[in-house]
Amino acid sequence: MKYFLSLLLSIAFFSLLGQQSLPGGQNYYDDGNAGIVYNKELTFDLKLITPRSFAFGVNVGQIISYDRTRFYSFDFGDLRNAQEYRQNFDYLFQSFNRVSRAFVYAKQNSAFVLRAGIGEKRYFSEKAKNRGLAVGISYAAGIDLGILKPYYLELVRSQDPGTPSRRDFISEERYSVANESLFLNYNGNNILGAASFSKGLNEIKVMPGFHLKAAAHFDWGAFDEFVKALEAGVLIDVFLKDVPIMVESSAIPNIQNRPLFFNFYLNLQLGKRW
Secondary structure (H helix, E strand, O other), rough: HHHHHHHHHHHHHHHHHHHOOOOOOOOOOOOOOOOOOOOOHHHHHEEOOOEEEEEEEEEEEEEEEEEEEEEEEEEEEEEEEOOOOOOOOOOOOOOEEEEEEOOOOOOOOEEEEEEEEEEEEEEEOOOOOOOHHHEEEEEEEEEEEEEEEEEEEEEEEEEEEOOOOOOEEEEEEOOOOOOOHOOOOOOOOOOEEEOOHHHHHHHOOEEEEEEEEEEEEEOOOOOOOEEEEEEEEEEEEEEEEEEOEOOOOOOOOOOOOOOEEEEEEEEEEEEEEO
């Protein structure tokens, strides 16, 4: 909730910045002449996506008419399985004088997505002359490139277990059938925590897919040079097969991966027209 409040405050701040009067003959059209003042639009996105996801993006737009803009969109974000939950058992490992760190139980891959698409914005009414709020819709479709990076845990293993010379050591491991009993040990007494993000970057795999999105679009000064808008909508990502974010095992039968991600999002959009 605090993130949504911050976005709304940001919109209000930029709206106040734009409340100066317009020079005569600029940034509006006569009632009998729907002329176009601007031709191009460049905007940047900051999206908050359910569940607990994000995306950063850029849109390159061509202003077709005062109430219609066609744009090309590009963004990068993460993909989350709804069953992902960060955990920390705060277990003290005396052998290393360390307390366990947070990790996501039963996660085998971190998933990210690059999206490229084409879409349009359409405004229901024109508010240029009084610089009011323009309300419209935004919709787009395009291709996805899913990116999978193995998720590593720091597991505590023992050398010469059961002997006086036993020595514990830390092993960074991704999930496998061979280490399932340790990797999925929910009690956490052998899981030190998640390994560093850089671990597994050399093992990245990709998955193709596509996306669709549609949103209500609210633009403060839709015909101003400076773009300041807010969107609330739905985003659908579809891949050709299940995205293996979580471990699917008989030991945890309630966890399931899927090829489709249906999410809601809130987007802060800032940019410029010329």
